[in-house]
Amino acid sequence: MTFRVRAVVLGKDRRQVVGTIDEARLLASQWIDGRNEELKILPTRLSAKQLADAEVALRILSDIGLGFVDAAKWVLANYRKPSDIGWDAAIEAYKTDRRKACIGESQISNVAKAAKRFAEQVSRPSVGTPTRAEVEALLATLEDDVSPSTYNGLLGDIGTFLQWLVARGHIQENPTSGMERRKVKRGLPVILKPDAVEKLLRDLETTDPSWIPYAAFCVFGGLRPSMREGEAARFDADLRDGKEILHSGGFEVRGKAHGTRVVPWQMCGPLKAWLDAYPATDGLWPSESGTAAERAWEKVRQRHGLAADVLRHTAISAMCYAPNASFIEVAVAAGNSEAMIRKHYLGRWSPEMTQALWALKPLKQAKAVFQKG
Numbered sequence: 001m002t003f004r005v006r007a008v009v010l011g012k013d014r015r016q017v018v019g020t021i022d023e024a025r026l027l028a029s030q031w032i033d034g035r036n037e038e039l040k041i042l043p044t045r046l047s048a049k050q051l052a053d054a055e056v057a058l059r060i061l062s063d064i065g066l067g068f069v070d071a072a073k074w075v076l077a078n079y080r081k082p083s084d085i086g087w088d089a090a091i092e093a094y095k096t097d098r099r100k101a102c103i104g105e106s107q108i109s110n111v112a113k114a115a116k117r118f119a120e121q122v123s124r125p126s127v128g129t130p131t132r133a134e135v136e137a138l139l140a141t142l143e144d145d146v147s148p149s150t151y152n153g154l155l156g157d158i159g160t161f162l163q164w165l166v167a168r169g170h171i172q173e174n175p176t177s178g179m180e181r182r183k184v185k186r187g188l189p190v191i192l193k194p195d196a197v198e199k200l201l202r203d204l205e206t207t208d209p210s211w212i213p214y215a216a217f218c219v220f221g222g223l224r225p226s227m228r229e230g231e232a233a234r235f236d237a238d239l240r241d242g243k244e245i246l247h248s249g250g251f252e253v254r255g256k257a258h259g260t261r262v263v264p265w266q267m268c269g270p271l272k273a274w275l276d277a278y279p280a281t282d283g284l285w286p287s288e289s290g291t292a293a294e295r296a297w298e299k300v301r302q303r304h305g306l307a308a309d310v311l312r313h314t315a316i317s318a319m320c321y322a323p324n325a326s327f328i329e330v331a332v333a334a335g336n337s338e339a340m341i342r343k344h345y346l347g348r349w350s351p352e353m354t355q356a357l358w359a360l361k362p363l364k365q366a367k368a369v370f371q372k373g
Contacts, residue, residue: 269358
């Protein structure tokens with residue numbers, strides 16, 4: 001037990017904590033020294049600094065109508081111990097968990113890299129309690145002229161990792177929730193004119209016909225082109241596994257959202273003719289490795305100056321001007337929304353261009369019709 005002596009001496013409020021009641025009385029008598037002053041001796045278990053802190057806290061709490069007991073109860077109800085899992089362990093656990101969930105390897109890698117950057121930014125060995133200020137500090141390390149897509153990508157990857165920590169009970173809240181993304185100004189999709197498509201296909205027929213199935217499904221069927229994961233990768237794997245995905249009415253695509261879609265042949269112009277001449281039953285490309293295929297295709301892209309999604313964008317543009325095709329039919333075939341089709345694929349193509357593109361036929365004579373199902 002300690003004792004707090006408080007007195008108003010010559011108009012000045014004086015306070016001191018002492019160890020015994022006798023010390024308190026002696027100090028009080030010295031302060032008063034026979035004067036008629038107000039004096040209080042109060043028992044307390046707090047140190048002088050704790051008393052000072054308590055008085056400041058009481059003034060703060062009084063602004064919202066709370067006392068010490070109410071405040072303590074609120075803290076007990078809402079306090080969460082900071083996570084003691086290390087960053088490296090958390091990141092490795094995230095990668096293992098996401099692989100089990102069949103998440104694409106490139107997405108896992110992006111999130112893991114962002115998590116490592118965040119760990120370096122906060123400079124503590126354990127996850128602790130990540131805050132919005134820490135996320136903002138990481139984003140502030142980006143260049144001033146960084147693109148909105150890059151900014152949003154880093155924020156999204158950090159948010160994905162932190163949300164995973166929430167789901168696994170390592171932290172209580174995701175500090176990126178509610179953080180504003182930057183507005184991205186998207187340009188119109190890059191497309192190829194029919195003569196450029198013809199140049200590409202004739203080149204492949206001459207130099208490497210084993211790439212014809214991939215190019216044809218992308219430029220006529222609108223297949224999303226990613227070879228390591230995504231539609232093209234899944235499509236290639238299904239063909240190699242002997243799955244019946246080529247039917248008399250169209251072909252099946254396991255899309256990135258909304259499940260499997262069937263793309264009708266009549267929306268794809270000469271695609272069947274190209275596949276009759278260059279069958280896709282053994283896969284879309286020569287190598288079974290998506291990474292190796294990607295490197296090989298990169299040489300073709302560089303030779304013809306092809307943007308990543310230009311073949312798919314060209315296919316969708318042609319579908320929009322196919323005879324009697326509705327926008328909803330194009331949207332279903334492309335695996336997009338009708339609003340997206342109207343916004344991005346109208347105005348730079350024409351029925352005549354679709355006719356010219358669809359008039360492209362293989363030089364090789366087909367040996368047999370490949371239809372299944």
